[in-house]
Amino acid sequence: MEITYLGHAGIHLATGTSRVVIDPFISPNEHARAAGLNLASLDVDDLLLTHGHEDHVADAPVLAARAGVHVIANYEVAMWLQGKGAHAVLPMNHGGVLHRPYGKVRMVNAVHSSTLPDGTPGGNPAGFIIEAEGLRIYHAGDTALTMDMELIGRYWTPDLACLPVGDVFTMGPEDALAAAEMLECDRVLALHYDTFPPIALDKDRKLRAQAAFAEIGKELIFLQIGEQITA
Ligand code: NI
Ligand code: MN
Secondary structure (H helix, E strand, C coil): CEEEEEECCEEEEECCCCEEEECCCCCCCHHHHHCCCCHHHCCCCEEECCCCCHHHHCCHHHHHCCCCCEEEEEHHHHHHHHHCCCCEEEEECCCCEEEECCEEEEEEECCCCCCCCCCCCCCCCEEEEEEECCEEEEECCCCCCCCHHHHHHHHCCCCEEEEECCCCCCCCHHHHHHHHHHHCCCEEEEECCCCCHHHCCCHHHHHHHHHHHHHCCCEEECCCCCCEEEC
């Protein structure tokens, strides 16, 4: 599976058969545009949205309107997109699992908030565990460190955990290390940092966090926007 960092909390997963995009934030993100990304050339089959905040759903109405795209989100966010002309929505809620052509999508807890950009209540925020090609990828959404991660580690140990590390609105890189331990996950992809001044991480803090991960045999990965890794 190829995983491409789309900037902010956005990732693109390419399996042999499907393209899964989570929380794309490209057109309003100057860093993503500077890296050469654009919505028109983004290949999407399933569009997964963790919660209703602008920096996670801004590009969703345009992508969701495309023929063939299925939106997977909580009921409130899914209905909001349906009202904006989404082609197909698959609403779900925490604890549920959807079976998709490439595998399974499980919705899990996140500790955060979820109001939509126009003030519509966005339900409760979530993370996703995507199971495909024998691998489990966890996208935590926006969240604090939470004991739910221990539950995920115990029952659905991820091969790769995509965790927010920008602090202020989510956990920071130090808590991400504790999250990796609870998740029993050796490979963490950093998300939700550097997009806006309040969540900028200085280079030293990134290096210190990476060293702390390495000390316990784990890896904290910071990708350039548009860069790929293989899971
Ligand atoms: Ni948020
Ligand atoms: Mn956010």
